[in-house]
Amino acid sequence: MTAAPTADQQVLTLEVGPMAHGGHCVARYEGRVVFVRHAIPGEVVRARLTEGGEQAKFWRADVIEVLSASDYRRRHIWKLADSLRAEEMGRLPVGGAEFGHITDQHQRRLKGQVFRDTLQRIGGISLHDLNIPQEHADGEIHVEDISRPHSNGLHWRTRVSFAVDPAGMLSMKPHRSNELIELRGMPLAVEGIHESRIFSADFRGAQRVDAVAPGGEGAVTLVVHTLAQAQEQQSLRSRLHALASEDPAVGNILLGVTTPGPQNGRTQNGRSSARRGRGPRGRSDSVTPAQVDVELVTGARMVSEPLPAPAREDRAEVRMRPEGFWQIHRGAPQALVAAVAEMARAEEGDTVVDLYAGAGLFTAWAAQRVGPTGHVLSVEAAGASHRSASELFDGMDEVQTLQAPVERSLEQVRRFLSGGSGSAATVVLDPPRAGAGERVIEGLDQTQARQIIYVSCEPSSFARDAKELITRGWQLDGLRVLDLYPNTHHMESVASFTR
Numbered sequence: 001m002t003a004a005p006t007a008d009q010q011v012l013t014l015e016v017g018p019m020a021h022g023g024h025c026v027a028r029y030e031g032r033v034v035f036v037r038h039a040i041p042g043e044v045v046r047a048r049l050t051e052g053g054e055q056a057k058f059w060r061a062d063v064i065e066v067l068s069a070s071d072y073r074r075r076h077i078w079k080l081a082d083s084l085r086a087e088e089m090g091r092l093p094v095g096g097a098e099f100g101h102i103t104d105q106h107q108r109r110l111k112g113q114v115f116r117d118t119l120q121r122i123g124g125i126s127l128h129d130l131n132i133p134q135e136h137a138d139g140e141i142h143v144e145d146i147s148r149p150h151s152n153g154l155h156w157r158t159r160v161s162f163a164v165d166p167a168g169m170l171s172m173k174p175h176r177s178n179e180l181i182e183l184r185g186m187p188l189a190v191e192g193i194h195e196s197r198i199f200s201a202d203f204r205g206a207q208r209v210d211a212v213a214p215g216g217e218g219a220v221t222l223v224v225h226t227l228a229q230a231q232e233q234q235s236l237r238s239r240l241h242a243l244a245s246e247d248p249a250v251g252n253i254l255l256g257v258t259t260p261g262p263q264n265g266r267t268q269n270g271r272s273s274a275r276r277g278r279g280p281r282g283r284s285d286s287v288t289p290a291q292v293d294v295e296l297v298t299g300a301r302m303v304s305e306p307l308p309a310p311a312r313e314d315r316a317e318v319r320m321r322p323e324g325f326w327q328i329h330r331g332a333p334q335a336l337v338a339a340v341a342e343m344a345r346a347e348e349g350d351t352v353v354d355l356y357a358g359a360g361l362f363t364a365w366a367a368q369r370v371g372p373t374g375h376v377l378s379v380e381a382a383g384a385s386h387r388s389a390s391e392l393f394d395g396m397d398e399v400q401t402l403q404a405p406v407e408r409s410l411e412q413v414r415r416f417l418s419g420g421s422g423s424a425a426t427v428v429l430d431p432p433r434a435g436a437g438e439r440v441i442e443g444l445d446q447t448q449a450r451q452i453i454y455v456s457c458e459p460s461s462f463a464r465d466a467k468e469l470i471t472r473g474w475q476l477d478g479l480r481v482l483d484l485y486p487n488t489h490h491m492e493s494v495a496s497f498t499r
C-alpha cells in the first residue's frame with residue numbers, strides 16, 4: 001500500500017458502493033473504507049477527503065466532480081448545499097440537505113434500503129420472516145411521500161435553527177465543521193420563513209435564531225438566543241423591534257438571554273447547573289449556561305399548533321412555547337396520527353398510554369379514539385411540553401398527564417394499564433433519537449399492554465428496541481416508513497407490535 005494521503009486536499013477517484021446509515025455511500029480506496037457524501041450508489045466520482053490520516057479506521061470525503069453520473073442525479077435543489085458548486089466557490093457545502101442532488105423518488109428508494117439493511121444488521125430482523133401485510137411482501141420497504149405534489153421536497157420545515165456569524169447574518173455549518181456559511185434563504189423551510197426578511201436582518205449579539213411557523217402557515221415566530229452583555233443586548237432588542245415592524249412575515253419575537261454559569265457547570269453546592277440539550281450549539285468555551293430567561297420582544301409568548309385529531313371539537317389546537325417540541329414537517333402531525341390510527345386496535349372505552357408525549361399530539365388522538373369512557377395517560381419529561389398537554393386536557397377526566405422521565409414512570413404505567421377495563425391496552429411510544437432502551441422495553445413487557453405502536457425517527461435505535469421486543473415474544477405486525485425529512489437522509493417509521 002502506498003503512503004496514506006494526508007486528510008486535507010487529497011482527491012480520490014472512487015467507485016461508489018451502497019448507501020449506508022447516516023447518508024453517505026460506502027467506497028473503498030486501496031482496501032480502506034471511505035464514507036462519501038453527496039454521491040449516489042453506482043457513480044464514479046472524484047471526492048475530496050474531509051477526514052482521514054494513516055491511523056484512521058475509515059476516511060470521509062465529499063464529491064467534487066462526477067465522472068460517471070447516476071440516472072437519478074439532478075442539479076442540487078440548493079446551491080449552498082451542493083458539493084459541486086461549493087467546490088467551484090472554494091468552500092464546503094452547508095449541511096442539512098445532503099440528498100438534494102438525488103431525484104425525489106430515488107431518495108425514498110435509498111432510504112427504504114437503508115431502513116431494511118439497518119433492521120437486518122442491528123435487529124437481526126428480515127422483512128421476509130415477518131408477518132406484515134402486502135406493502136412489504138416483496139422484502140422492500142416502500143417509503144411514503146407525505147409532501148405536497150410537485151414540491152420537490154422543498155418548503156416543508158416549520159422549524160429551523162440558524163447560527164449567527166460575526167457579521168450578524170443567519171448562517172449554517174457544513175457537515176462536521178464549525179465554519180459558518182451565510183444564508184440568503186432556506187429552501188427546505190416553509191415559504192413564510194424562506195421568504196421573510198430575516199436573511200438580511202442584523203442579528204449581531206445573538207448566537208442562534210430559531211424560526212418557527214406554526215402549522216406551516218401564517219406569521220413566523222423567532223426565538224433569538226443571546227449571551228451578550230447588557231449594552232449589546234439593548235442594541236439587539238432595538239434591531240429586533242425594527243425587523244418586526246418592517247417585515248409582516250415576522251409575528252412574535254422572543255429573546256432568550258443566557259446567563260453563563262460557573263466553569264465546568266457546577267454550582268456552589270456541587271450540583272450540575274447544566275440544562276440538558278438547551279445550551280447554545282457550537283460554543284467553544286467550557287462555561288455552562290446556568291439560566292435562560294426568555295423575554296417577549298414583540299407579539300405573543302405562545303404559539304398554537306392545529307391538532308389533526310382533537311380530543312374534543314372545542315380543543316382543536318394546542319398552545320405551546322415555540323421552543324417546545326413539535327414535528328417539523330408541515331404534514332407530519334397529520335401523516336403520523338393517520339398512521340398510528342390505522343394500526344391501533346384500541347376502541348371506545350379502552351386504555352392508551354402515550355409515552356414521550358410532547359405537547360400531546362397522540363394523546364389527543366387517543367382521547368378521541370377511546371372517548372369519555374376510556375382512559376389515557378400521557379407521559380412527558382419536559383416541563384413546558386407537559387404544561388401544554390395538561391392545559392389542553394384540563395377538565396377531561398379520562399386523560400391524565402404526568403411530567404416524568406418514562407424510565408422512572410414504568411410502575412405507574414403498569415398500574416394504569418392494569419386498571420383499564422377495555423380489551424386492548426395500547427402503548428404509543430415516540431422516543432427521541434436514542435430510542436427507548438432496554439429498561440423501558442423490559443418495563444413495558446411487564447405491563448398488560450397488548451399493542452405497542454412505536455414511532456421512531458432513527459432506524460438504528462428502532463432496530464435495537466424492536467429486537468428486544470421480538471426476543472420477548474412480541475410480533476412486529478405493521479410497519480410504515482414515511483419521508484418526513486425530504487432532501488435529507490432522515491426518515492420516520494411507525495410500527496405495530498402485538499402479543
Ligand SMILES: C[S@@+](CC[C@H](N)C(=O)[O-])C[C@H]1O[C@@H](n2cnc3c(N)ncnc32)[C@H](O)[C@@H]1O
Pocket residue numbers: 325326327355356357358359360361362379380381382385404405406407430431432433
Ligand atoms: C420525538 S418527541 C415526540 C413528541 C410527541 N410524541 C410528538 O409527536 O409531538 C420526543 C419527546 O420525548 C421527550 N423526552 C425525551 N426524553 C424523555 C424521557 N426520558 N422521558 C419522557 N420524555 C422524554 C422530549 O421532551 C420530546 O417531547
